[in-house]
Amino acid sequence: MLNSLERMRRPALRTEVPGPKAQRIIAAEDPVISPSYTRDVPLVVQRGQGLWLEDVDGNEFLDFTAGIAVCAAGHCHPHVVAAIKKQSSELLHMCGADYRYPVMSELAQALARIAPGATPKRVFFANSGAESIEAAIKLARFHTKRPHIIAFWGAFHGRTMGALSLTGSKVRQREGFGPMLGEVSHVPYPSASTPTDNVDPIRWIEENLFKRTLPADRVAAIVVEPIQGEGGYIVPPEDFHQRLRSLCDRHGILLVMDEIQSGMGRTGRMFAIEHWDVEPDIVCLAKGIASGMPLGAIVAKRDVMDWPPGAHASTFGGNPVACAAALATIELLEADLVEHAREMGEELRRSLDGLALRRSLIREVRGKGLMLALDLFGDPETGRNAAEVRDQLVRRAFERGLVILGCGESAIRFCPPLTVSRDEITVAMAILEDAMIEVEKGE
Ligand SMILES: Cc1ncc(COP(=O)(O)O)c(C=O)c1O
Incomplete structure (x- = not known):
């Protein structure tokens, strides 16, 4: 299965999707699994290699989601799998919060070395993106006493x-779960592609928040994504991050960069914030860091990470097997994968720009590197709004063997493994265009 040399071909579909085995699994699972999962397409994966997935019925799919920007080195990259196998036969767990082991120490050193900016760093390990953010919130409050x-x-x-x-993405994600953490303010995020619609968030913070409701010296941190991910792959105006850095410096506020989706080579730089030459005080990582193993981390300036023993920890954070996978991933990224992501990002961008010239449903192409999105129009003729058109396109692409995912209100994101090849891009774009033609016809 999944012959990695035979690329210029479409995924082979042996059954309708979902096939009979997938349908049985879905039917058995539905009564027992949490209904909070979204599952836009009925994909039941058996195995993966590179960009290729095989479902339980033997159908092939090209994965342009990388399991939501996670499998940086592709599914089951041999170098990552070998590191996992080796580590799992030596040590599965020992709790890095209480004891030391070499692989955690090596990964901390690697992350401290590659994190953006020259200031010496310290690393704290967690298990997920959300846990990294929790750690950043706690550290920012602890360090600033704000x-x-x-x-x-x-x-x-x-x-x-x-x-x-x-x-601050979708009401559904917060509804019914309040009260939220006190002492949080949200402000507008600016977009490079719609500058005229933008409220200038830096002025908004200084002219509205700091003058009317919130003393600046109560603020511990500004937490920001270098490129908004779930929000729609929104790239901010060129000077935004530097102005945000200056604002933080003026008021003694920490700048926390959420690189959970954009980091680890995805945008063609090791960290997306490097496109703007800004050094954050804390960087949050997860997703692509270990190519599929659960791991999160925060990397903070050394003098910022000043909490004492016992202040924060996690039993599994920095698990040895996850650390080994992360070290193998970083080796691949540094060898050539970041550069490859940059080149393939340009290739994918060219293809999407070409598609936008041919297909009337496309409103905009945006993003950086292999973090690209197509924003779509609604279809007044059939009365479908842009979100409905998008959801239909995701489904039609899936039925042809291409796995893609929505983001924002009406966009489709492309965040394939960084190992994606030119041929795989060509095949994916051909499938996407066919699916789009079908959706344009209202089918
Ligand atoms: C930018 C960003 N931050 C944080 C998270 C949360 O990560 P996790 O789902 O691992 O908790 C995500 C997940 O999509 C994300 O994209």
């Missing part, structure tokens, strides 16, 4: 109570 956090509308930082309190 309570308040500023976050952005459209932001997604996770779903644990602290992270959720910063998330």
Whole structure:
């Protein structure tokens, strides 16, 4: 299965999707699984290799989601799998909060070395993106002795109570779960592609928040995504991050960069914030860091991470097997994967721009590197709004063997494994265009 040399071909579909085995699994699972999961398409995966997935019925799919920006080195990259196998035969767990082991120490050193900016760093390990955000909130409050956090509308930082309190993406994610963490303010996030619609968030903070409701010296941190992820792959105006850095410096506020989706090479730089030459005080990581193993981390300036023993920890954070997978991932990223992501990002961008010239449903192409999105129009003729058109396109692409995912109100995101090849991009774009033609016809 999944012959990695045979790329210029479409995924082979042996049954209608979902096939009979997938249908049986879905029917058995539905009564027992949490209904909070979204599952836009009925994909039941058996195995994965590179960008290729095989479902339980033997159908092939090209994965342009990387399990939501996680499998940076592709599904089951041999170098990552070998590191996991080796580590899992030596040590599965020992609790890094209480004891030391070499692989955690090596990963901390690697992350401290590659994190953006020259200031010496320290690393704290967690298990997920949301946990990294929790750690950042706690560290920012602890270090500054201030309570308040500023976050952005459209932001997604996770779903644990602290992270959720910063998330400003969809009401569904917060509804019924309040009260949220106190002392959080949301402000508008600006977009480079719609500059005329923007409220200038830096002026908004200084002219409205700091003058009318919130003393600046109550604010511990501003938490921001360098490019908004779930919010729609929104790239901010060129000077935004530097102005945010200056604002933080003026008021003694920490700048916390959520690189959970955009980091680890995805945008063609190791960290997206490097596109703007800004050094954050705390960087939050997860997703792509270990190519599929659960791991999160925060990397903070050394003098910022000043909490004492016992202040914060997690039993599983920095698990040895996850750390080994992360070290293998970083080796691949540094060898050539970041550069490859940059090149393939340009290729994918060219293809999407070409598609936008041919297809009337596309409103905009945006993003950086392999973090790209297509924003769609609604279809007045059939009365479908843009979100409905998007959802239909995701479904039609899936039925042809291409797995893609929505983001924002009416966009489709492309966040494939960074190992994606030119041929795989060509095949994915051909499937996407066919699906789009069908959706344009209202089918
Ligand atoms: C930017 C960003 N931050 C935080 C998170 C939360 O990560 P997790 O789902 O691992 O808790 C996500 C997940 O999509 C994300 O995209």
